[in-house]
Amino acid sequence: MLRSLRLAAILGGLILSAPVLAVDVPAAGYGFPLHNAFEATIAGTPPDMRPELPADKDIDQSDYTLNLLPQREFELPDNFWAVKKLRYRLAVQDKPAPLIFLIAGTGAPYTSSINEFLKKLYYKAGYNVVQLSSPTSFDFMSAASRHATPGISTEDAEDLYRVMQAVMAAHPKLAVTEYYLTGYSLGALDAAFVSKLDETRRAFNFKKVLLLNPPVNLYTSITNLDRMVQTEVKGVNDTTTYYDLMLSKLTRYFQDKGYIDLNDALIYDLQNSKQHLSNEQMAMLIGTSFRFSSADIAFTSDLINRRGLITPPKTPISEGTSLTPFLKTAMQCDFDCYITEQLIPSWRARTDGGSLTQLVNQVSLYALKDYLHDSKKIAVMHNADDVILGTGDIGFLRSTFGDRLTLYPYGGHCGNINYRVNSDAMLEFFRG
Template structure:
């Protein structure tokens, strides 16, 4: 090949790479006030910097139940009677409109605060909205999961897809012009796998898919969160637990204010007070929340599948049976423990072997690299200081998505979803 054409090819490739660079938002231009990722994750956005959205009483919405009847080796224990049907929330417009599916994050039900916020955002912009629980929530595991052992992303996506189809079938008169999909945190990872599944099944033909703060390497993300529980927190000893420490701070905070006011601005206002939590205390709080989610997954999966790792297989369980001591045992099992004791054995039994590294690749965004590169309808919004990211994660997203990746300088993990700049960007993406 002549030198001229080689140089021309290099220049064209360089120009193409420049045009496809991720949008990195400058901190000064962005204006988000919380530069501490722990604080942003917990307190989110100051109320005055959030967009004006419709109130719940102004939204035509209701909670529904759908019967999935997943085929499993074991029937549900008697104490699972409240979740034999999967609940979800739908907000509907008066006439024809696009429909937005929202997938919740780790362990979160359809009614989680982030999902409800996104509902209000998209409903206000003219969308029908359906809020779905995470496949890692106990209600989804009981009512909709075929294996009740979440963690294999492609299978979790398959379960979600069946739920979405059942929801649509339950509302035949709903006038839908097109379908969109979003999810936050683990729900964002699931959204990508659902989108890929839809490329072959063509039930929805999603027009646009937005991933908000997804884990890239799922194992890295859960390891980061699990490590937060191990933070050395000043003031905790044999006589004072972490929860007692936080409770005493909240008590003093309300005493100083002179009244008790529980609202969505509480945590931000609390962090502006003298009783504010330290970085170590905030890290412990985030890690503890994730540990409870992990314990719930391990406990529910073990109980439904009668594995006997946490709850003895022959133990009589009825509606009034106390399971407190078994859940305490589950709290000693982090997500790595759940993977080792329940997820990997199930996967190996069906996949004819395979290493843990192979599993990690299959359940992470690495498995979708080619699809993400070529699918122009998918975009990612992330934060440079997100606590779930590891070395190389943003680099992978940059190489894979190019200009379909937006990286904000601050916001921690999903802390800036309700910042009006982010909200405007979300709506702009779906408007095309």
């Protein structure tokens, strides 16, 4: 009897100390139809597989502005008049309710399509919702960033936190029962750092935090995206550009279809036609989209800080100034270029920062490993085929989050966020 009790105690101890496994969604039972990561990233979920959501007219929402323009060495040029105040969107319930903050992804404004989807999803479920731009968007950089050189996660979190506090101060009569936080892509990484900051500031005491498709190693993610622009695409040569090729494919697609129909299902339909894009063409499309984001970041940061890398410091810029030459220069600067030429020098000048490796460790989820491991209110939803992940990233998520990681087999980068199965899981997480 005593031996049995001892054996039971030993086995119990082993069970308690065993690692908690992630929730791996089996491919056989997951109905998301796009099994190609590039396709899923571009096309997203077919409309008939998305949840039913309220129309804009059925949501009590408005856009507001905050006058937060920080004290910086240089003043914004006159042609930045439209972004000298930070805009955000607030949807409110007609009774006391929880409030959830949404943080947009790389370079995206508060009105991004994923933010809009998440707003409608949570509003329908009874939440007040605040939509925020990414710290890497030109409007946030202009109106709310203290250094206008985003990419240092702790500093971006400080800026976001200040914005969140200002939003709540601007709506003192809003009846909030508790606070939640989520973000997608880079916004998910931001949400993790904001949550950590809130542990000491305690302005919100977030009850739950959900990270959707976050980069684990930020440098790995941007390197993956930078490489996509360098993809060799069949048919692109000295006389035919990638854009010529894409336009030709779309033209033939609409000719075969018999009419022009620009809607959410366009890419999904295109990929099921004989004009479908190859993996190389889709990789180039994704990479080019993110190259525009890096160009925006590089141009805006350079202009605000008068660094002279893209816009000569003494060049007068007004509303009538053509920005085309500057855009062409900025488009040659990928994420790695921005980090090397602007982010690292700015970081070193302000913090006595060190090497690129030290920076990468500070701005990635690695820096929060212990906090994320121990904080049971934080969960991650990710895709095994996400194009921004690198070797070891999923292993890090498994060991750090355990059963608070839900890993879907397909979906690419954020392509399945608006799939019904995923959206139901998001709601279930916040409902507890």
